[in-house]
Amino acid sequence: MAASAAPPPGDARPPRPGLRERKKLKTRAAIREATYRLIGERGYEATTIEQIAAEAEVSPSTVFRYFPAKEDIVLTDEFDSAMAAAVRARPAGEPPLEAVRAVLRQAVETVLADRPEEFARRGRLLVEIPAVRARMTETMAESSLLLSRAVADRTGREEGDLEVAVFTASVLAALREVTIYWAEHGQKDDPAVLVDQALDTLKAGLAL
Structure with a gap:
């Protein structure tokens, strides 16, 4: 074969x-x-x-x-390690934020295409069930570690570098807020566009 x-x-x-x-x-x-x-x-x-x-x-x-927990059934997927590998595979000269942006957009679009109802249900549970939202925050550490290693490899920095840690935590927090915002606002917006908007805010700062 x-x-x-x-x-x-x-x-x-x-x-x-x-x-x-x-x-x-x-x-x-x-x-x-x-x-x-x-x-x-x-x-x-x-x-x-x-x-x-x-x-x-x-x-x-x-x-x-x-x-390990009921909340993990709702929150866990197989994309974290694939996303880290995809960040490493982006063009070498691409700025870290743009590399992560491309990968996150692809991940969101893939989930929406492959498992749209699951994505929608996860969003609703994040809004409706405090335990699910709290568990998402707890489990972000593992995702952050995988992404931090990929970003550190791309930038030639140490994995424990403060700027790498801040960058990674900010990106994942932005993704979390995009998911919650999308769910709270009737799931009518394009999540990939919201990812762009969130990362643009990280890049430019909050305008007065």
Whole structure:
């Protein structure tokens, strides 16, 4: 069988995984889909891990192995590591903010094309459920670490460099606020355009 074509530079779509990893991704997807079905029927608070496990036809321990908390089922996706790799793959002379902008736009557009309803439901839960929003803030540290390493590699700086840390934290905070703003305003705007607007604000500062 011929190998699949490599994704273009800057593409945030994850590369095709091996068989074992595909099985894991299938299980994760089944758990996530079961969770959204149950939340739609019963509400977030009334949906338990045991119910999710039964709906997904796995054990509760399997759910916890893939997702340490119920909120993680809603928030976790497979794009963080792919995004870091895509940032590294951007043209060498491209400014860090523009490299990240291109990758974030691609990631948002890919999710909207592949899983629009999941993206919409995640946004609604971020607005409606304080625990989901709080967990998103907690788990941003892992995403920040992956992105910081990629930015440090591009700029020749140390991973623990203060400016790298501030830059990365600002970008991820901007992405978080874009998601919440989009959800709070009826999901009528183009999230990719909102990403551009948010990063323009980081670049230029807040005008008087």
